[in-house]
Amino acid sequence: MYATIITIGDEILIGQIVDTNSAWMGNELNKVGVKVRQIISISDTDEQIKSTVKQLINDSDIVLITGGLGPTNDDITKQALCQLFGSELVVHEPTLEHIRQIFAKRGLPLTDLNALQAEVPSNCEVLHNRLGTAPGMWFQVDGKAVVAMPGVPFEMKAIMQEHILPRLLAISGGESIVHRTIQTFGLPESFLAERLTEWEAKMPNNIKVAYLPNPTSIRIRLSSSGPKKELLELEIQKQVEALMKIIPNNIFGHEDDTMASVVGDLLVEHDLKLAVAESCTGGTIAHLITQQPGSSRYFTGGVVAYANDIKISALGVDGHLIETHGAVSQQVVEAMANGVMHRFSTDYAIATSGIAGPTGATPGKPVGTVWVAVSSRHTAVSQMFSFGSNREQNILRSSVSALNMLRLLILSEKKMQ
C-alpha cells in the first residue's frame, strides 16, 4: 500500500520553516505497512493544491495533506478540496461544540474566525481534532483516500494516531516493512564502508543497506519488506550480529538512541550520579542530558563556567593553572571536572573548555580547539579535539564527543569490577 504526503504552505518553499511533519508521518506509516512514495511541498494557491492532489491520487492509495487549515486568510486548503471534490461547506455541529468548549475552558470569547473552523465540505468524514480547532477531513474518491489535516505538529500527530493509522493498519493487509538502525560513532563514512565491504557483499539481496551520516554519528540502516514479519526480523538480526563483531567499539546504540540517552541508561543501570562543568559547550551537555525523561535520577546538575573567574569561584580551579596553561588546556579541564565532581558529590563528571568560534583563537589554539575531560572517583581521562570553524557544530561535536568519552570510561570501569 502506497501513500503520498503533500505539505501545503509557502513557508516551506521559501525556506522559512523546515518540514518536520513529513518525516514523522513517514516513520509512522511504515510501521503500519504503508510505504511513502513521495513527499511534496507546494504553494498555498488554489490552483496548485487542486492540480497536485488530482495528479497524485493516481500514483498512490492514500494522499495525506497537511497545512492550510488555520483560521487566517492565507489558509485555503479546505476551500480548494471543496471545489475539487464538487462539494460545499457546511457547519459540523459536534466540531462547533468542541470549539466552544475549548474557548470556554481557556476563559476566552469565541471569535468569528474560530467558529468558521467548524465548517467542513459536506462529502467528507470529519476526523475529530482533540487538541485543536481545525478538524481532519477524510475524502473517499474512486476507491482511494484523500485526507487533510492541520499542519500544527501535535494536532496532526493526534489525528494520525487516533483516526488514520489504526484504519490504515486494518486495510494495508499483510505486507510488513522492517527497518533496523545501528548508531555508530568515531569512523568517517568512507572508512566505515571500507571496513564493511565484505559484510555488505554477503548481504542477502532482499536486505537494503544505507549509511546515514549526521554531524554526530553515522547510522547504518538495514531494510527489508515481505509478507512474513518474523522472518524478516530474524534475517536482519543475523546481519546486525555479524556487524557488531566487526565494529564493536564504534557501535553506541540502536534505533532512536542518542549518545545522551545511552549514557543515561548506563548511569541508571549502575546507580551512578553525574555532574558537568561546561565552558565552550555553554550548557549544551546539560541540555542534551536533561532532554531525557527521568534524567533527575542520575543528573545532579552542573556549572556553566563561561568566564574564567567563574571557573575559579564556582569550580575551585586554581587561578595559576589558567595563567600558566590557558583556560583551554588539559590541566584546566581536568581541574574543572574534579571540581564539579567534588562540589556536586557525584561519581562522574564531564568538563569542556575550547574555542567555539568565530572569534577567540590564540596562537597555537585555532577556532575548533577543544579540551574535554571525564573523571571518576578513580581516574581522569582527557583528550584534545580539533574541530572546524562552525560554532554550532563545534559545540555539538564537543558535547557528543564528551558524552562518548564518559560512556567508554563507565564501560571500562564497570568491566573491571
Next chain:
Amino acid sequence: MYATIITIGDEILIGQIVDTNSAWMGNELNKVGVKVRQIISISDTDEQIKSTVKQLINDSDIVLITGGLGPTNDDITKQALCQLFGSELVVHEPTLEHIRQIFAKRGLPLTDLNALQAEVPSNCEVLHNRLGTAPGMWFQVDGKAVVAMPGVPFEMKAIMQEHILPRLLAISGGESIVHRTIQTFGLPESFLAERLTEWEAKMPNNIKVAYLPNPTSIRIRLSSSGPKKELLELEIQKQVEALMKIIPNNIFGHEDDTMASVVGDLLVEHDLKLAVAESCTGGTIAHLITQQPGSSRYFTGGVVAYANDIKISALGVDGHLIETHGAVSQQVVEAMANGVMHRFSTDYAIATSGIAGPTGATPGKPVGTVWVAVSSRHTAVSQMFSFGSNREQNILRSSVSALNMLRLLILSEKKMQ
C-alpha cells in the same frame, strides 16, 4: 524564473531524517529572484529518479537535485542521470587530484571507493566541491538546467554559493521577491489575526500576509514580487510600521532574530552581564544564549541546579524555603535568581524551577507548572506558567518565556533611566 528541488533518499521517506537542505535552498533561491515551485522527496531507486527528473523538467527552468552522490552502494544518482541523459562515466582529472589532496592532508590512504567519486557523466559541467569528494554536476537540457549536488549540508551550501547562485542571479533577470518577517510573542494565532483584521483588510493586493506559528513565537510574513525591488521594500516597510503601532509589546524581533539573540543584543547595547540558575530547563537557557557568537561578552555562566541540595550549596538558597514552599515556588525561584546574580557578580539573572514531566507532578502542581524569576540589582519579577504535558515543549517554552521576561525587564529599567 522557477525552480524545483528534488531530494533523493529513502531516509527522508521513512522519516529517519528531516530534510533541512531544501529550506535553506528555497531561502537562497528567493534572494536571487528564483521561485521554488515544488520540493519533492523521492526514493533512491533508478526508476524513480529518472521518471521524476524527466517529468519535472517541464514545469520549471531549473531542477536542483541533492543526495545520492556518496561513496557507498546505496548512492545511485550519478548513474541514473548518466542513463537519463545518454551519457557515460569518465574520470574527471582535476577532481581526482582534489580527492588525492584531501586524503593526503588528513594523512589517510586514498581508498578505491573515494577515487570513484572522481567519475562524472561526460556531458555535464563539473562544479568543484571545495569541502568534499563528490563534485556537483550541471547538465544543460533543451534550454533548461538540471543540477546534482551531494546531500551533505555544508558541501551542498558551498557548491550553491560558489557556483550555482551567482549564475542564477545573472540569468534570472529583473524580477525581485521581497519578504519581511516580524517576530511576535505572547498572542495566540487567532487573537493576533483578530487584532490585525483591519490592518490586513487595508493591505494592497500585491502584498501577501502569512501567519507562521512555532512553539515559541508567531511570525508574520509579508511577501511581494515585482520588477522594482526598492518600491516593493518601501510598500512593505509602510505596512510593517503600521503593524508596529498595533501590537508594539508583542513584537520582539525581525527576520531571523531569536529571543536569545534579541536579549543578547540588548545586553551588549547596555554593557550588562547575565547569569542563569536553571532547574527544570536543565541548561537549555544557557545553551540558547551561548549558541550566539560573541555571547561571552555578556554571559558569565550559570548553575544547572537539578538536585535540591545543589540549589542550596551552589546557589545559596535557604533550605527552609524549599521545605516550606517546595522547589517549584516563587520563593525558591527568586532566591535562585538572587543567588546566582550575587555569586556570579552580574547585573541580571534568570532562574527556573518547574515540572517538565512526564513524572514529578505533586498535588496542586501538575506537569507543566513552571516558576520563572528574572532579577536585576533593583528588583525581581516572577511568574508562574502552566504549560502542557510534553517535556521538550515545556523546557523550550519555559526557556523562551524566561528570556522574554528578561527582555521586558531590561527594556523597562533602561526606559526609566
